Amino acid sequence: MFEYELETGHDREYECEFANEYESEEFFPLLAPLLSSVAPMAVKAIGRLIGGGRRRRQREFEFEYEGEYEGDPFIGDLLQGLGGALGLGEGEYEYESEFESAPMTEYEVVMENLAYKAAHSESEAEAEAFLGALIPLAARLIPQAAKAVTSVTPSLIQGVAKVGQTLHKNPKTRQLLQTVPQILKGTVGTLANQVAQGKPLSKTTALRALAGHTAKVLNNPKKVAQVMKKSHRAQHKLMSKTNGKCRP
Secondary structure (H helix, E strand, C coil): CCCCCCCCCCHHHCCCCCHHHHHCHHHHHHHHHHHHHHHHHHHHHHHHHHCCCCCCEEECCEEECCCCCCCCHHHHHHHHHCCCCCCCCHHHHCCHHHHHHCCCCHHHHHHHHHHHHHHCCCCHHHHHHHHHCHHHHHHCCCHHHHHHHHCCHHHHHHHHHHHHHHHHHCCCCHHHHHHHHHHHHHHHHHHHHHHHCCCCCCHHHHHHHHHHHHHHHHCCHHHHHHHHHHHHHHHHHHHHHCCCCCCC
16 A cells, blocks of 8 residues: 655645646636647657657747658557547547546556646656656556556656656646646556457557557547546545645
């Protein structure tokens, strides 16, 4: 069982700060343009680990990718679907409803807190350390697939680091690091499904699954808002255990 406590002082300055913003229906129109910009960046960052597209130009707090995507065709298909239906196979995400409806386990609560800390970290290196710790926890959510998922852990760590770099770089998107637990839970579900079907796991299959769920979450403002609310509930639960206070 976990004995995991939030730090006092600095951490508590942030408790629940962003909860009301993401719970508001009026925030969806503001969130959508931000996601439409950052989702392709995150997916392409993962794609480049597979041997994907070239980054043509970079500006502070803003990235622009020009021309057609030159890389893995799966990533190209994801990018074409961003902004609308992604067109992914239904069977790939059969674990998703289970993750969304079930009460949070201790593993999930700790994952939410690590992502929360990553979102409030001052450096990319610190954020990456918190995010990297999420992967073995996510693998434990499906015990029968944990060993197989562990075989591609290095690839997942690389992919999550790229997502973390993309989101952390811009202060406006840094809070979206709190979506990474949801992305990883879906990724592990997809990989577990492949294992159940007798399909081998590889760097490419792992990164494709991660890219697919990154797109699936970050392409949906309502899902992002729901995930942020879930993160808020996890912080409230941890604060309650450590005698902290969290505004409802």
